[in-house]
Amino acid sequence: MIKKILFSCLTLITLEVALAQDGSLDTTFDVGLGTDAYIETTAIQSDGKILIGGAFSTYNGITQNRIARLNSDGSLDTSFNAGGIGANSSVSSIIIQTDGKILVCGAFEFYNNIPVSKIIRLNTNGSLDSSFNNGTIVSNYIYDMALQSDGKILIATQYNITSRRIERLNSDGSLDASFNLGIGTNFDIFTIATLSDGKILIGGNFTSYNSVSTGNIAKLNSDGTLDLSFNSGTGFNGYVHKIVIQPDSKILVGGYFSNYNGATVNNFTRINSDGSIDSSFNTGTGTSNYVLSIAIQSDNKILIGGGFYVYNGMPITQLARINQNGSLDSSFTPGSGPNAPVFSILIPSDEKAIVSGNFTTYNGSDRKRIARIAANSSPLSTDDPKMTTLKYYPNPIENTFYIESQHQIKTITMTNLLGQKLLTLEGNNNSIEVQVAQLPSGVYVVSVVSDGKTESFKVIKK
Secondary structure (H helix, E strand, O other): OOOOOOHHHOOOOOOOOOOOOOOOEOOOOOOOOOEOOOEEEEEEOOOOOEEEEEOOOEEOOEEOOOEEEEOOOOOEOOOOOOOOOOEOOOEEEEEEOOOOOEEEEEOOOEEOOEEOOOEEEEOOOOOEOOOOOOOOOOOOEEEEEEEOOOOOEEEEEEOOOOOOOEEEEOOOOOEOOOOOOOOOEOOOEEEEEEOOOOOEEEEEOOOEEOOEEOOOEEEEOOOOOEOOOOOOOOOEOOEEEEEEEOOOOOEEEEEEOOEEOOEEOOOEEEEOOOOOEOOOOOOOOOEOOOEEEEEEOOOOOEEEEEOOOEEOOEEOOOEEEEOOOOOEOOOOOOOOOEOOOEEEEEOOOOOEEEEEEOOOEEOOEEOOOEEEEEOOOOOOOOOOOOOOOOEEEOOOEOOEEEEEOOOOEEEEEEEOOOOOEEEEEEOOOOEEEEEOOOOOOEEEEEEEEEOOEEEEEEEEEO
16 A cells, blocks of 8 residues: 555646548658558557568668658658668568667668678667577578567468478577477468467468368467467468457457358458357458558457458448447548558557558548558546546656545556557455556556456556
């Protein structure tokens, strides 16, 4: 129990947001000519700068080979990899470590003319981190990667011969020999997601894992063995491209499929943590074509992107927002939306989202492969009627901040802007002290459950 502080001494934080129609284009994010080829992956730094990766060779007319960094207004950050020529082939995934260093994977064999092995780590200025050495992975392509809480790196690789297609690297890039999965999957893995208990979800177009029948999705134990408690039955009848874990541990899945364990689900669905279908999530007839990207807003609404034109019978182009019951959110109105598929969705704040892919226009406006849109014009705030008594201070934070409510606080969770959960606290009183000295400087989202209601707000760690 922290020492009670008079409410008159507290500063009530109120978020003021200029409302814009959700789905509308943010014209202040000026990408100029954009990229000359598709963007497949995006990541955001704690300072709000945006990393993009894909098959492009220019950004706004300036040579940038397959990876670039943008300022928060969409302009090119010319200080990133200054003087370097970038990667010689496509980039599929980018992850920013807690120390600010940047993991990059894809099909490339050279970075700044230096031979590399499909996965590299960059320093914060874009130069190659020579302390990260990986010469053990022989692969044509790395589809995806995931960073574990212990700093180890999971990678989904493509092989020329029948072999295991997932590996784990130590934080220095060396192969982790303790990850013992046998022969792995019989075909490719496209997506990896890590769970808070250390277990791993994989999806792709494989039908078996270590010779055990699976249906394009599986859960692994932390040592790489198959978790047999995850019962997906016959699984998916088509490929899984994206897996995202909700804060309640339910699993969102997107791809190109029409059935999950006997249930009709077209290209997008939600399953429970044990592998059973979530019957409370009703997508109706689903999407008319594949789903490639999924992102969860702070209010738990879900953005999906891909190559579809219809969701449950309603016309919606390449990008849609879904309620927590699976229904289409009609308040999200992107107009004609992107004119070609969306590959990546990034939500760096409560109010706006960055979408990227292979499109050249957004709702009729010229936006080559990347755009920023209004995504949550009514964010949660401390004057929200759902929780009018919540107070938090100080903000910005150095090492400690405090949360107080007139009701008992049940839980507090803290995530980064990528949605990765970094801290969970259980409460049994009206005030909690939160220690964040271990977190790097940046912006974080805090969610508080009190009196059966949830409040989310952003804090800045100095």
